[in-house]
Structures are given as structure tokens and as C-alpha cells.
Ligand SMILES: Nc1ncnc2c1ncn2[C@@H]1O[C@H](COP(=O)(O)OP(=O)(O)OP(=O)(O)O)[C@@H](O)[C@H]1O
């Protein structure tokens with residue numbers, strides 16, 4: 486483990502405006518994420534876990550405050566710059582897998598690479614097959630999402646998040662929609678991937694097993 490700083494969010498606030506009111510989710514919160522660590526974001530429903538993930542990953546902008554990612558300001562980037570930034574640096578795992586139904590598992594995993602314009606030469610494809618092996622689903626590569634179990638779909642979604650070799654993986658309740666056994670398998674996979682690939686993980690979770698195994702826990706109150 487290294488304690489080199491990867492993300493520094495300083496005094497970030499987030500206010501959502503709706504038709505009838507303004508919702509302040511957090512006020513001048515600061516967060517540091519060190520490279521190569523797993524960080525859990527916990528807190529009751531509605532406290533802002535998803536909001537914080539979205540802001541740290543450049544999916545959404547804070548209302549105030551600054552975000553340095555690898556010493557680069559991302560809160561001042563425009564949509565186009567952010568899209569390029571995310572494509573290069575960030576992988577996402579959501580509670581629901583969001584796999585595309587018309588693509589088989591392998592094509593779903595390859596999607597971020599295709600969007601990024603990465604050449605799918607034999608070395609690159611071998612990496613993807615190695616990943617399928619790691620997640621234990623080599624024999625499911627040509628299954629469509631509706632031909633996979635819930636846990637298998639989530640493992641494919643994890644492989645997709647890692648396909649681009651991102652610096653950091655953001656996971657929003659990655660085991661939230663799974664039963665105990667599948668949640669356990671997905672959890673084990675996350676830890677194995679963290680060890681094998683030395684990625685940084687930021688995980689919003691209600692699951693105490695996951696939070697307990699993280700290097701740092703941020704509780705939103
Ligand atoms: N687009 C939006 N417009 C207005 N309010 C929003 C918007 N998105 C979220 N909120 C509000 O912001 C607060 C934080 O929401 P968020 O989704 O970040 O919570 P959470 O901690 O992830 O909750 P959960 O554990 O239920 O997923 C909630 O009170 C929610 O109602």
C-alpha cells in the first residue's frame with residue numbers, strides 16, 4: 486500500500502435545485518483518497534453517498550469547492566474534457582449492472598475500449614480473456630445478460646469497469662442487489678482484483694463486511 490494522494494476534494498458542497506426547493510447534501514466536506522487503497526463511503530440512505538461518488542468521479546460537479554485528481558482540477562472541466570478524463574481514468578460499478586441486453590458478455594466488457602478507440606489487438610484481447618478467467622466466467626463469454634445469473638451479470642459489469650485499465654474504480658453498492666452467496670462472491674472478486682491490479686477502489690456501501698475490509702471508511706452524517 487502506498488499513501489500517495491490520488492484525489493483531494495476540498496470544501497466541497499452540493500446543492501440540488503428542484504422545482505420547489507433546494508436540497509443541500511453536504512456542506513464544505515473534504516475527502517482524500519490515497520492511491521492503491523480501498524475507501525468505503527458509508528451512511529444512512531439519503532446522506533449523499535451516490536452524490537459524493539458522482540462528484541469524485543467527474544460524473545457531476547460540486548456546487549462549491551475543488552477536486553484535484555492526480556494534481557489536475559476536474560471540477561473546472563467542461564463536459565467534453567470530463568468525458569475524456571472519465572474514459573481514461575475511471576471505471577464504474579453500479580448497484581444494477583446496466584449491461585446492454587443486445588450484446589453478449591464479452592462485447593459488454595469490450596464496450597468501454599471501443600468507445601475509447603483502443604485497438605483490440607491480440608494482446609489486448611488476451612487481457613480481456615484473462616479477466617474473464619479471473620472472474621470465473623470464461624465459459625459465459627457469449628451469453629447475453631438475460632442468459633446469466635444476477636451474480637454473474639455483476640461480475641461481468643466489474644470486468645467491464647476494469648477493461649480500460651482505469652486508475653480508480655467507483656462502486657455504488659456493488660452487492661446491493663445480490664443475495665448473500667452472490668454478494669460474497671462479488672466481494673471476494675473485488676478484493677482479489679484490488680490485490681492483483683493494485684487499483685484504487687471507492688465503494689459506497691451498506692455492507693459492513695465490505696466497509697470493514699477497506700483501508701479507510703468515510704461516514705457521511
Ligand atoms: N438530482 C437530484 N435532485 C434533487 N435532489 C436530489 C437529487 N439527487 C439526489 N437528491 C437528494 O440528495 C440526497 C442524497 O442522495 P444520494 O443519492 O446521494 O444518497 P445516498 O446516500 O446514495 O442514498 P442511498 O443509500 O439510498 O443510495 C437525498 O436526500 C436525495 O433525495
Ligand SMILES: [Mg+2]
Pocket residue numbers: 534535536657689
Ligand atoms: Mg446511493
